[in-house]
Amino acid sequence: MNPYRVLAAVAADWGRLGPYLRSGTAGTEGAAGTEDAAGTEDAAVTANGLSSALRSLRSMERHAPGRTAAAGETARFVLALLPPAEAERLVAAHPDRLAGTLEDGTSEKAPAEEVYAGFTVADLAFLLLDDNPMVGPLLGPVRERLLSYPMLDDWAAEAHARTHGLIRLRGESGARGMDRIRIRIPSFQFGDAVTPWPVVVAVNGLLDAGRDPWGAADWWLSANGYLGVAPAELLGRGQDSQLVGTARYLVEGE
Template structure:
């Protein structure tokens, strides 16, 4: 099988496969063991470990293909046998790439993709609960990450500051989440209206959606909401009202 394409195909059909793989998160991630004598699937924790290992490897790192193979087999073991067999049959050859050729814009070989998804997208979905993946939402994630972020030291200092957008799964060099810097009037203090609006947008649950709201042009406001920060109480009221309308539809 082509393990990269198998993992990408699981990401592409997350609505169907996700429920089977959700067991590898939460408390299941702390379990250990490698299955019983009857050949039961490896413990879910092994899927997390192998997926983290694969994600940490550079594209041409020695052993990457073996890590992809191990990860794919661990994922397949958690799926119903018929689904696993279909995935393997649909993606033969380690790097066959029979349906696609060339490179994606980010340099990923197309032989490692399926329908515009990659193995990295499965890592975002499973390890980070990050829905910004695939050919449509992946570019949105990249656009949002192109905006200024707090440096790693400042992000670490604000690791416990409530009410902020934290882009999980996009950690900096110090291993802390990326925090968009538009949220701050200075490096130390977030805008109070940002904390209020982030609460309305439920940024703790959907940080990428909240970041997209702040940084995308808004038809009602005429500009991206982040551009109105620091404009005084009148504009703060507009921001709160517009966010409340999005949430409540009133």
């Protein structure tokens, strides 16, 4: 099998296959009766092994020695957690690796053999390890764009770890996606780097930023048809009521 494409295919079909990996059980397809305690323990061990293997894989440079072996180990953990029929389908659909070439002739993108429907192993890591839904050919670029805006430094982010009403973007893990999950807090939310704008807290509440921080960040940092500019550009300019009204209209309608 091609382990990279197997892992990317799972990311592409996350809505259906993700619950098997999250729960650490293989489901009930093809099984008789209820999984016993030993089976449950084995599944938990496999799920932990998958998390560890995926962390190790995403920390490797693209051409690092042993990367293909690490991808194979990760794929085997994934397949062990899926129902047998799903595992067999994935293996059959993605046969042995081919001698692929780099897209556009560069080393900045994954080889074609590592991509499935625009998804890669990195997307599976975002989904499983970071609980970050901003993946794939459509949402991945949005994630990168939002993370390119100024953020609080690590010290300030830690100081505001419990500050109410802030957008927190989870899953940016440092250089080459190392295994330390970081919480990124967009700095536009602060007037003086210490105190959040009250209107930001109010609007974030309307946008339910605690549940959908990426959607809230996208609202603040993208051009708005009603306001004519990105809402964040109006902070501190006496437009608080207009910001609240526009967010309320988005959520509640007319």
